[in-house]
Amino acid sequence: MGEFKVHRVRFFDYMPSGIRALAFNRDIERIAVARMDGSVEVFHCSDRFFQEKIIPGREQCGIEGLSWVGERLFSAGLNGGITEYDLTNQKVKYTVDAYGGPIWTIAGNQQGTHLAVGCEDGTVKLFEVNEDKIQFERNLDRQKSRIISLSWHPSGSKIAAGMMDMIQIFNVETGHSVHRLLADRGVGTSRSKECVVWSVVYLSDGTIISGDSVGMVKLWDDQTGTLIKSHNVTKCDVITSYLIVPLEWQNEDSLVAGTSEGTVVQFQFISMVLGKDDKEWVRTRTFKNHTHDIRAVAEITTAVVSGGMDAQLVVRPLLDKVEVRSAASALRKIHFPHRRLVSCARKSGLMLFQYPGHLELWRLGESEGKGSSLFVKRNPEKLLHLKVKGEDHIRCSAVSPCGEWIVYSTASSLRLYRLHCDNNNVSITKISKLPMVLSSANQLCFSSDSSHLFSASTQSSVHLVSLSQSGCKFVGTLKPKSGSHQAIHLLAASEDGKWLASANSDHEVHIYNLQTRKAHCTVPVYSSAVTAMGIHPTTNCLFMMYADQQMCEYSIEQKQYTDWSRMVQRKGLHRFWMERDTPCLNVMFNPQHPSHVILHDTYMLCIIDQSLPLPDDKTQFYNQLTLKSLPEEQRKSHSHAFKVCKTFKDILCVELMSDQSLVVVERPLEDVASQLPAPIKQKKFAT
């Protein structure tokens, strides 16, 4: 199968940021995730939870709440502003200050007409949602303490607001408080501490469900303002404050609550006597998939999604809601973004690591000797630490294959640097006069000979910039003939500099001829998002990986799928291949073996040999060990196209360098876990 020298890179200290809020939009089946660093991500629930959109955050921008209004996404944070996002171009659309101090919560009504925010100063502010902006309408009665949580009654006529030690019910018409529900404080030492009502849910039958810092989920009746039932969800012997974070309900028969111990508790509205209608809320299942506090939970149609301080998004399927058990409905933990954070200068052995606020450039080490582990002759070396100017976080970055150019873009600016590297002296110069079109980019890519920079811009267009010693020059803009204006998230340039492929969030893949600077063709749109693609250096075929683990090969010259691709579609892929739960993040080609395609996802590295037969469901998929045991002549008949290597774990990036060595960037989850703050102390059984 071929041997590679592998650089096993573990010095990329990428830390995923903790999840702060979740919002699920049932109509478009998207879930929005707000992280601690202010970034907002949109996942496509029915497309294997592919991370479709990433809107990078800013410094000092703590998002506290997310809310969908129709297909528009709003967030509110402790900086006191309400932000609407432009999901097409994946950036912030505008921010409106609520003038009420830090905002703790945001909630839109079901009618889609109003947004309510709860502020530090004790006001609930109503905003009218207009066509293109939001407009402040009025305040509800001002309360003494801050508003922590809000929930609209489905009719839109009442709002329940969780505060310190109490819950208020407001009539939206009059703006006056209708009821005041007092939440009990904890017993013992926590008696003196205020009880924070972290979340409320207002059901259509008038039941209000609240989760508070004492560790209780309480059910209230809004007519009488009385407590109906309370469930103790967390244990009482922990002294730190409990968080029961967003209760989230669905169809009003199921409700989930996350706790600070990392458990998600499900409550169900069940008839106690079968066949009768008197239903009760009963605590049923408990899921424990987190190590740290859960800061946000959401119940989507078939699963419970939770996220917290440990920065992983956990999708726990509810098997009673799933029609057919398949890989799409399996337990899923999303640790890393579905974008590449590493770019490699293939010809000069440099690596660029993208952190939210800075870039790091490393030179790979060198080794000598032979064997399974090589002696390191020269250690890898950090050449550069480039801090971002301004408050915005980096959206994308790239290093040219020759290693001379570094480019990155934030939401507001794009910067291009030229790297001078003579022996141990590294210096960079900023290219000052950039063309006007290069103000911001969604994706950046260099041509293989480093002579051109491709910058994906708004309206799915790609700007073409030629680079030279003197500076850069805007060459032209590539625009698709038709189609959507969604932001481009993937760019792939061919080795011979003739073709460029772009993929956008509407699953469209456009191919441009760089010589004529015209759109060449469009690959037929598939239902799943493209997660990785690459153009073959010799055949100029575009190889695409999709989020549902399908693969396609499209011949650019003939403008049609290749025979191999058609065969794959006809025969279908192996069950084990389809059941993997992370998308492929990179497609590479080995110039020495033109029939080989190298792929990787978070857990494995795979080489597809297009000359070998495809495995069917009966054949053994992971057959390397069996092949090893077989004699040479029998191997041929048993081998199939997929060669899977599971030596590496938690892979962020794999790249084939031009000297035939592989760079594997790993970020072990144990390292991530060790850098997290200590979880709330928890008594383990039998200790």
Add this chain to the structure above:
Amino acid sequence: MVETSDIRVVRCGGSKVNLTPPIISSDSRFVLCTSGDLVKVYSTRTEEWLHSLQGHTNQVTGITLNPANHLQVYSCSVDGTVKLWDFIDGILIKTFVIGCPLFAIYVSEKHTGVLFLHVSMATDSKNECFQLVSVHLPKSAEQEVEAKEMSAVSSHISKNPSCTAFGRGSVSETCMSMVIFISFFSLCSFSLKATDKKGAKNAFTCIACHPTDDCIATGHEDGKIRLWRNFIHKKEYTYSTQHWHHNAVNTLCFTPEGTHLLSGGIESVLVQWQYGADNRKEFLPRLGGSILHISASSDGQLFCTSHSDNKITVIESSFKVCGVIQGLVKGDAVLTDLMIDPRSKALVLNGKPGHLQFYSLLRDKHLYNLDIVQQEYIYEAGLDQFEVVKAAFDIKGSWLATVEERGKKSSDLEFFLKLWAFDERTQSFVLNTTITAAHTDRIISMCFSSSEETTMLVTAAEDSQFKAWCQGADADTQQDQNFWSCDFVGSYHKLNPTNCSFSADSSLLAVSFQEVITIWSPDTWEMLTTLCQPPGVIRDLCFGRLSCSKYLLGTTTKNLLCCWNLLTCELEWSTSVDVSKLQPDPFSENVAAFSYQSKHTDLFVFKPSEPRPLFTNKNVCSEKVHRAVFVPREEPLNSCDESTQWLNRSQLYFLTQNMDLLTFSTATEEDRMLSSSKQLVIDDSVAVTPFYLLLGKHRQQQQKLNTQSHPVSDKPQQTQGSVTIKELLHTPAHVLPAASVLCSMFVNSFLISNTGETLQEEMDSEKEEEDSEEEMEACDSQQELRAQGSVDEVTPKLSKAQERELKRVRKTDFSWMAGLIDSKP
């Protein structure tokens, strides 16, 4: 099982009370539990055994209250019958003959007249395959009814009664991997499979149904409890999990109101979960053995837990233990022989770890535990701890010798020989001597000499020696207390001894060394003779008693039973029987031999003087019998039948490998019991009025007195007394004279019999006055014996006896004095 006409094997006394869940009567006054062939009724307040429901001829396997009448109870048995009892009076009301062995019984309140029973599916008993059937009880006035209308409900269910539960008109069971829920309304059944994760032990172990809600609780092997809800819908069932037990949950029980769930397991901690608020739970720890069953009374005030150490604990709803009903403790194995304490006539054997238990078979009551090892027992699997392996009483019951050892599996054996003296003051055994290195290897056999004057202990050990131990003042210490010390060490050709036994008069000691039996004189320690009958190592050895004391019996491993005549030192007779246990009756010449052949045990009872057995019982049980004992009867039977004569003076109990204590009962015994219960049935026709109760009690007392002391003389008076009362009761009220007049008459009617008795007693004492002094002594000794015989029930009876004696002494004194005064002048 019954082969000979009127003797059959019964489970009577010392049976398991923890086989099935105990039930509490609806007024919380009684606890009912199965115990062998009986159903026993205990009081919840005093823990006393009140009476037992007797009538089944095999193991009772299930009891349940009659939902239509809370004073009645159904019981089912392996003998294939379901019986309906009035458990307060112990009256058998009805018998339903089902016809196949029954293993559990359930009733459902929704289905009157229907019983649910576990029956074996396959005829082969090894193949544990059971099904649940419902049986319609035919309405009939007869006492014995055949119920043949059966319909299967579900098949392939677990034998454990914890695995089936009845809820609100539905039944659910667990098999190893799934719950089957059957609703009788919709007649649908489906299964919930345990999610079989790799390595997770979540097989179902028990199940309980909520009384009002549609909620099923299941216990799992890994200690989790799951509450299943919404299970009618195929997929939308849901469950919540609770976890406290670290090992398998043995049993689950909802309280009748449904507010709490009780669970128990090997931790012997009763856990009470609040239904609905799952985190709140209460614990009742340190209950003894692991909890096997839990049941709650119908008003929820009392709980009962049965434990693996054959115990039932009665617990108040406030989680306070208010009573313990202790049965015969049976560990994994009984290492000591079954013995009879000569003083209390109690059965003595291994009990709690490191203890000897004293168990009264007559009253079927656990008396007390004697701590032999006197070390803390640590409950941990695989820990090698001291166990009592041998124990022996001397003939008067004033000395007890015990051997405890540990390190049986490992090479370093450690053992102690302890001698215990009976302390009259505390009425228990007190440690007298501990001998740390009695032998250099394990003690194989141990016996006391049976003479009255000197007590001597002989121990035979694997170091090819036997030692005689005597009590005597230690020369070194010169103390008042008499300790035991070694008197003689004997050996024979460096052979390992296998057995030792004293003859009935202690004039001879027989010690067997492999194939050779040596006879020694304990007085001179001279070896008198050797007896040898190869091949085969001697397994059991015993001397004949009474008229047969000249015979010595021995069994060998090569299936030979030999009888030697000690006068001629020759083999009298021998026969080829594989005897696993040879047990002589201390009160007669009879010897019982259990032989194990082709998977069943036969019993032979014979006299050593003749090789023909007095009594044979083939197929006593299917297991090997290694322990047996003759227990003296309180009052001898006077059966004349030849085959039952050997049971006249004592009863033979034996222990099977399944730890079942079995005995033999004769037809006459059963007749007597039946007749007493039948009389109760006739009495039942009288309406229960306060008068009846007064009268009935009175009459019963009289009857007791009749049977005990004066069978003939009292009868006419008694009837006379009751005639007055009857007259009084049957006369219409308006014809009766004033109550003040009647009162004295009524009270007098009670007194009549009493005066008769006292008269009788006076007459007796007058008779005794005339008796000679010798008889007086005999009488005294008898009373002494009686006093000794009841060590446990100490003072009140003693004082009564003393009082009577005092009275008599006083009277005799007077007459003597008068005689003296008369003769003086």
